[in-house]
Amino acid sequence: MKTHVKDLPDIELQKRMQQGDRHAFDVLFHRYWKRLFAYAYKIFNEAEVCEDIVQELFISLWNNAPQSNILNLEAYLLRAVKYRIANHIRSLKFERAQLDIIENIGAPTATVDDIEYKQLEANLMEKVQQFPPKCREVFMLSRFENCSNAEIAQRLNISVHTVEKHITHALRLLKNNIGTWNITFIVMGLFL
Structure with missing residues (x-):
């Protein structure tokens, strides 16, 4: 049989x-x-x-x-x-920790040199351009166009989980290449 x-x-x-x-x-x-x-x-x-x-x-x-x-x-x-x-869960905690840092830092003070800030911002953009294409696209939508993870997922036809992974990966790349203080300062400045 x-x-x-x-x-x-x-x-x-x-x-x-x-x-x-x-x-x-x-x-x-x-x-x-x-x-x-x-x-x-x-x-x-x-x-x-x-x-x-x-x-x-x-x-x-x-x-x-x-x-x-x-x-x-x-x-x-x-x-x-x-x-x-x-x-x-670990990646969510990492992303939330980065967001907490950003939210808890005030606006740049008048003592911050505009030239230094522009150099840091240019450095950020240079690093972002080196991201893998999908990671870069997700990060730009999240941080520069203020789209929610759900909006990004729908727009790019990917899952929210994948969006979260790309954002976490992008933040790690920036942290490794620019440093925690500089990335927090730059990203905070971009939201103002």
Whole structure:
């Protein structure tokens, strides 16, 4: 009697997936998607973010299938969801910390030299131009056009989670290249 693909154990489906069998991947996706989403939602109560995390996990699973060596797929997927949510929460905390710094600093005083400020601003723009294209576009919309993350996501047809990742990445790049004080000062000045 012939066994249907959907009835195969995970390990067999993984082997087929490693050989490029899209149907085996689809079976695993349907087998685990709801459970992983429910688990993610239990940890982080934002449906859209949880959907993105689970989808990105499955994309990664498919893209890395040829070289993967997962012994217990269910345990691996649950750990991966938990890890990705932890990373998302960390990135949110980093972004919020940067925003708190910006909000808590007053306007530049009269003692700040306009020439120095213009040099810092030019340095910022130079660094922003070096960002990856999508990251630059998201950052410009967020910081220079004052668009919300939801507006940016809708405008660029990407998820809010992806917008948050781009902004976090942009702020890290600026922090590493300009320094925390200078970036805070420049970005604060751009909002005034």
